[in-house]
Amino acid sequence: MERNIAVPEQIGSLLAGGTMFAMGVRRGGLSGIMSIVAGSALLAHGVSGRSRVYQALGVDTAHGPGWREIIERASHVHDSIAVNRPPGEVFRFWRDVGNLPRFMLDIESVEDLGHNRSRWHARGPLGVDVRWDAEIVEEQADRLIRWRTIDSESNVEHEGAVRFEPAPGNRGTIVRTDFHWKPPGGVVGAAAARLLPQDPARRVREDLRRFRQLLEAGEIARTGPESEGSRRRLQRQRDEVRDEVEEAGVESFPASDPPSFAAP
Numbered sequence: 001m002e003r004n005i006a007v008p009e010q011i012g013s014l015l016a017g018g019t020m021f022a023m024g025v026r027r028g029g030l031s032g033i034m035s036i037v038a039g040s041a042l043l044a045h046g047v048s049g050r051s052r053v054y055q056a057l058g059v060d061t062a063h064g065p066g067w068r069e070i071i072e073r074a075s076h077v078h079d080s081i082a083v084n085r086p087p088g089e090v091f092r093f094w095r096d097v098g099n100l101p102r103f104m105l106d107i108e109s110v111e112d113l114g115h116n117r118s119r120w121h122a123r124g125p126l127g128v129d130v131r132w133d134a135e136i137v138e139e140q141a142d143r144l145i146r147w148r149t150i151d152s153e154s155n156v157e158h159e160g161a162v163r164f165e166p167a168p169g170n171r172g173t174i175v176r177t178d179f180h181w182k183p184p185g186g187v188v189g190a191a192a193a194r195l196l197p198q199d200p201a202r203r204v205r206e207d208l209r210r211f212r213q214l215l216e217a218g219e220i221a222r223t224g225p226e227s228e229g230s231r232r233r234l235q236r237q238r239d240e241v242r243d244e245v246e247e248a249g250v251e252s253f254p255a256s257d258p259p260s261f262a263a264p
Contacts, residue, residue, distance in 0.1 A: 003049040010046040017042030077179045077201045081208040084172040085215045087164045088142045093215060094162060094175075095145060103210035103220065106203060117150070157181060175211070177204060 017039045024035030045051055083090050093099055097110040097118045111119040116136040123129065138146035148159035158181030165174040179200070213220045
């Protein structure tokens with residue numbers, strides 16, 4: 001593979017990679033190992049002047065303009081999925097921000113602040129705790145939700161939109177997502193995001209699959225490793241369902257006529 005990284009970017013990768021490597025050594029543990037791996041990748045990126053990520057994206061900053069291209073491609077994610085539910089039902093489920101952590105595994109919680117604003121708590125790359133506020137800037141019932149971040153103290157800047165379209169023959173809903181954010185560190189940050197396990201494009205695709213499972217089957221099939229936050233959320237959901245079932249069972253019998261399984 002020919003050299004495809006500009007010299008200024010090589011220098012930036014060396015600085016960023018060295019910093020992440022040193023932080024990983026000091027931190028230790030699993031997060032430290034992940035930081036060392038990411039830092040090593042950036043160091044290799046800077047030393048070699050070659051990037052397979054750039055090659056896959058068709059970008060060559062060493063032989064012409066390409067900085068804007070890689071930032072745009074690495075920070076702009078489009079995806080879609082078909083859900084076998086009516087658009088109104090799908091829209092209402094997504095619009096309730098409390099439902100979002102149920103299928104977005106990196107999201108720990110979303111608090112509804114009222115007036116179309118919400119507060120988000122997420123796990124970023126390398127287990128970093130990230131928080132930000134967002135507001136809905138455009139809403140069309142059963143059709144569109146558009147939002148953007150506001151007053152972010154964590155350098156998280158993003159905006160996005162979700163569209164809900166009737167599937168052909170009224171067979172459910174086509175959900176189309178369009179997410180755009182500014183990665184910290186510009187080109188280097190965008191390239192690093194592609195090298196980490198939390199690749200945004202892959203995460204969005206996985207979240208959409210979980211969203212469909214939740215709408216169609218009422219639960220999410222667990223087939224791989226889960227984050228601690230997702231396991232806690234799943235246990236809370238199970239506890240809530242159990243409590244509702246127990247409460248319904250008690251209320252379905254009059255006080256003078258206990259259920260047959262009750263102890264004498």
